[in-house]
Amino acid sequence: MPENILEIKDLSVEVSGRRILEDVSLDIPEGEVHILFGPNGSGKSSLIMAVLGFPLYKVTSGEIWFKGKDITYLPTNERVGMGIGVAFQNPPAIRGVKLGGIVDCLAPDKGKIDDLVGKMKFPSEFLLRDVNLGFSGGEIKKSEILQVLAQGGDFVMLDEPDSGVDVENLQLVGKVIHEMLTDRSALIITHLGHILRYVNADRAHVLIGNTVACSGEPVKILGQILNEGYAWCMTCPKLGKPRQEQGISPLH
């Protein structure tokens, strides 16, 4: 049995005094790719922010372990330095900071970057643009993945790499992610599961009502969600009654 690369133990997190994650536990063994499902607002992105250690996301109890080390209170850049990469869903635009400038800092190997840029079919002037400023949905996904690859971590978190992307770009992004995951562990957030066509996921978790309600076979869980909507998840006996009253709407 391989060791866990990431272990989240009974994690509770608050943002500005509001609880957004409650007793979340989740283990990702080294080399495995896990999927995180959940309705809007269930805390999926927040879980990524908490693993990264963004100061706004305050851990009130529980622990986060990465590669056998407790990182619960480490600054973000130190965690990232241990080998975590992340592709954000809605990254902020930073005027004057060029995508190429960031990538150059992350990967001094110019050849590798040129290779990636070619593979992702970026026009070369794309690297000269201010990062995320006026990027289209597809451009954001590609720019985020380019940065993750330049970073070179061995555990990646991808927040909805398949949303807001047209069919062509989805194929391209899917292929690049597939390749990227041959030697990495991952946690991938997805809504509709499109990305599952391109990656071999080992396990899926459903985050609902701020906690992990169930875990299991990715394709099976996705099928169930697509057929029944998250409303079905709400009936899960693992969830206490109060959460059912939050009125989370089904997927379709």
Added chain:
Amino acid sequence: MWLPCPLPRLPKDVLKRAFEVGVVPEEKSRAASYFQLDHSVVSKAVQGTFGDKVEIMSTKEALEKHDWLRDYWWKIVQVDSDKYTSAAETNWDQGYFIRILEDQKVTIPLQACLFVSTDNLNQNVHNVVICEPGAEAQLITGCTVHSNVHRGLHVGVSEFYVKERAKLTFTMIHGWAQDFDTRPRTAALIEDNAVFVSNYMCFKPVKSLQMYPVAYCRGRDSRVSFRSIIYGSGNSYIDTGAKVVLQGEGSRGEVVARAIATDNARIYARGFLQGEHEHSKAHLECRGLLLSDKAMIHAIPELMAKAQGSELSHEAAVGKIAEEQVYYLMARGFSEGEAEALIVRGFMDVSIFGLPKELETSVQKMIGITAERVL
């Protein structure tokens, strides 16, 4: 009193400071150069191949040579505007006259340096630049002081005439000292289908800097663009802005300002767009970044429409470094300090100026040093 001397032979410490404001000694990288130390013109030269395209000399010499220059003297800057313009008349010492002849495209930049090398000196220059019909040029002006100079006053009157179809890009870099005062007084007259681009940068502390250049877009389809990046530090008091007067049919203007205030600096970032023609359009954009609670940025954008159909707009935003931007970069492995320096450096992105490559590189280097010092 300084005697005439070729630029490369100037003292090393003078050249070093001049270089920091974009002025280089190598003759081949500039089409023409004017260098004034205190009240003395030490160098004025046109590079061989541009001899029949450009005239460069002191305004005193030019007024003797060209009778017609009187028609451009104190015509768009009023001599009685304030005590500084009147000082520039009563205690006038030199300044540069540059003329780009009709239809000449000057492919490499021209440069002028106004240098103060004596402590507590008052330098009052009056410059005139004429870009004749169809001419194109790029002028870099560096104004600075010797490292031994602490106090003093620089008054610079500048009148720019951009004739039909001409294009002039004027890039001014200031590098003063903490107890030095400076009062530029600038105006530009832009004729039919002509373009005037004014770039301004100031990264070093200054006791006080006050300027409000104005561009009159008098010609049909005339264009003006004012862009500035100001980094206020120490106890600097900086009051700058730009005014655009849209008089011609189809005239357009833009004012883009970036202000960074740290330490105890106070920056007023003004802008005034005045639409006098029904087919005219201008936009003003001001962004301020406040890096200290003892510093202040006051953005004052003003719009005045005097003709129906003149489209005037502005956007202004002042604030601190956005946390989400810092976190984003930290998630890429940058430390908090590195992330902030990157953001500040990005905020001072000089690519908005469209400078010649070598100047852009050296300005970027300067900004890199400034950004790292901040944090």
